Amino acid sequence: MTAVALAAVDVAGPPLRERLGRALSDTWNLTRRDMKIWTRNPAFLVFAIVQPVMFVLLFRYVFGGAIQVQVPGGYVNFLMPGIIAQSAAFASFGTAIALARQMQRGVIDRFRSMPMARSAVLLGRLVADSFRMLVTLLVILAVGYAVGFRFENGVLPGVLMMLLGLAFGVAVCTVSAYVGLAIRDEESVGSFGLIWLFPLTFVSAAFVPVSSMPGWLQAFANNQPVTIVIDEMRHLALGGALVEGAWQSAAWLAGVLLVFVPLAVRSYRRA
Numbered sequence: 124m125t126a127v128a129l130a131a132v133d134v135a136g137p138p139l140r141e142r143l144g145r146a147l148s149d150t151w152n153l154t155r156r157d158m159k160i161w162t163r164n165p166a167f168l169v170f171a172i173v174q175p176v177m178f179v180l181l182f183r184y185v186f187g188g189a190i191q192v193q194v195p196g197g198y199v200n201f202l203m204p205g206i207i208a209q210s211a212a213f214a215s216f217g218t219a220i221a222l223a224r225q226m227q228r229g230v231i232d233r234f235r236s237m238p239m240a241r242s243a244v245l246l247g248r249l250v251a252d253s254f255r256m257l258v259t260l261l262v263i264l265a266v267g268y269a270v271g272f273r274f275e276n277g278v279l280p281g282v283l284m285m286l287l288g289l290a291f292g293v294a295v296c297t298v299s300a301y302v303g304l305a306i307r308d309e310e311s312v313g314s315f316g317l318i319w320l321f322p323l324t325f326v327s328a329a330f331v332p333v334s335s336m337p338g339w340l341q342a343f344a345n346n347q348p349v350t351i352v353i354d355e356m357r358h359l360a361l362g363g364a365l366v367e368g369a370w371q372s373a374a375w376l377a378g379v380l381l382v383f384v385p386l387a388v389r390s391y392r393r394a
Contacts, residue, residue: 153247
């Protein structure tokens with residue numbers, strides 16, 4: 124009886140608390156690994172920041188004069204929440220491409236052969252990309268302030284706006300993680316990301332009022348997640364009704380996570 128009990132203990136493995144501690148430690152180690160790669164290749168971060176900064180300057184000084192909006196502070200205040208949300212979404216390209224590259228080069232196979240938590244590979248990637256995304260958004264915000272953007276609704280709502288933009292980017296990263304693990308080809312992943320992200324971000328309230336679009340397009344633009352999140356970010360930055368947009372944004376983000384986190388995990392297990 125004693126031998127059977129000891130065998131049962133051995134099969135059960137370490138307690139839950141110890142497994143969680145190991146998983147967190149492995150996640151942090153892989154997060155540090157990915158961040159060290161960026162510090163040793165600073166051109167990657169520079170290029171990730173240059174594109175959204177170019178969007179800010181182009182829309183502020185080239186297209187902004189032709190777009191009429193009715194918001195406090197003019198078009199630059201209308202523009203910046205959209206640019207921040209778009210930049211957070213586009214930053215998810217890095218997640219998909221990095222995972223596809225690791226699949227092609229056998230890095231994930233090596234990770235899976237090591238005595239580490241399986242969840243750490245995906246979580247470490249998402250945490251590292253969240254840090255990278257935060258740096259990008261803060262730089263964009265600084266550029267926005269340099270060209271005239273101001274939080275008209277106070278500091279705390281402004282901080283909440285940035286956090287909502289970051290949460291939106293993390294949700295899109297889970298979609299990109301699934302895409303990268305499912306397609307597994309770096310070039311194909313990059314092309315596919317443009318196919319689904321460009322329509323969602325440009326056919327939205329990011330750069331122009333939805334009311335300026337054709338009627339048949341407004342129905343889609345008004346009810347897709349990018350517009351809902353951007354409208355809530357705009358209300359946080361400039362003032363406006365927050366309750367309805369808050370629960371709609373939370374529902375969309377929660378829905379995306381509930382769908383694509385299991386899909387990404389499933390694709391990782393099948394890799």
